[in-house]
Amino acid sequence: MTAKPAPTDVDIHELFSGRWSLRAFSNQPVDHAHLHAVLEAARWAPSSNNLQPWRFVVFDRTRDETAFQRVFDTLMPTNQKWNAHVPVLIYVAVALTPKGGPGKTASYDTGAAAMALVLQAHALGLATHQMGGFAHDAFRRAFSFSIPEEMQLIAMIAIGHFGDASALDEALRERETAPRTRKPLAEMAFEGAWNKAFD
Numbered sequence: 001m002t003a004k005p006a007p008t009d010v011d012i013h014e015l016f017s018g019r020w021s022l023r024a025f026s027n028q029p030v031d032h033a034h035l036h037a038v039l040e041a042a043r044w045a046p047s048s049n050n051l052q053p054w055r056f057v058v059f060d061r062t063r064d065e066t067a068f069q070r071v072f073d074t075l076m077p078t079n080q081k082w083n084a085h086v087p088v089l090i091y092v093a094v095a096l097t098p099k100g101g102p103g104k105t106a107s108y109d110t111g112a113a114a115m116a117l118v119l120q121a122h123a124l125g126l127a128t129h130q131m132g133g134f135a136h137d138a139f140r141r142a143f144s145f146s147i148p149e150e151m152q153l154i155a156m157i158a159i160g161h162f163g164d165a166s167a168l169d170e171a172l173r174e175r176e177t178a179p180r181t182r183k184p185l186a187e188m189a190f191e192g193a194w195n196k197a198f199d
């Protein structure tokens with residue numbers, strides 16, 4: 001299963017409707033040039049005062065199996081299950097006190113950069129799945145606390161190629177094949193006043 005397009009109410013670009021969070025990754029390595037491209041897309045994300053508070057750390061199983069395994073071990077067991085074959089994990093951090101003052105919008109900026117990264121991956125035919133489910137303290141310990149204090153660990157991004165959904169266990173397969181859903185637009189987009197649905 002390589003496509004699970006969003007059933008959108010109006011037409012939007014395939015880049016947005018076509019991206020989805022895969023669970024059935026294959027173990028095919030990701031081309032290093034493609035990793036370069038997804039990071040370059042993130043680099044060009046907008047940010048408040050152009051502070052660029054995001055940081056990405058790539059763990060590529062094919063280049064450093066030991067470091068990859070240390071990161072993999074910090075994932076919640078439920079996430080470990082479907083990441084068993086994933087070739088690359090990218091860890092996302094945000095500088096909460098970048099030079100120039102506290103970055104009130106730092107998390108917002110970093111989310112934008114992460115979205116640029118996953119959309120570029122989709123454009124390259126790669127699949128991604130972002131995760132908050134990992135042990136943040138264990139992650140710091142795994143790297144001997146070398147991650148600066150002011151860096152807040154936010155998320156992990158699994159990135160790889162589409163694999164075989166039938167190899168997933170039943171619960172995961174169900175989630176993998178379930179239709180994509182969202183709240184109605186009227187619940188999140190207002191016009192002129194709070195809770196007055198955009199029409």
Ligand SMILES: Cc1cc2nc3c(=O)[nH]c(=O)nc-3n(C[C@H](O)[C@H](O)[C@H](O)COP(=O)(O)O)c2cc1C
Nearest residue numbers: 019020021022079129130131132133134154155180
């Ligand atoms: C910051 C963030 C954290 C997430 N954490 C997890 C996670 O720990 N485990 C998981 O299976 N999915 C996780 N997801 C994936 C979401 O569940 C998924 O994006 C959402 O259900 C919408 O599905 P879609 O991305 O296929 O449209 C996370 C997504 C984001 C953006």
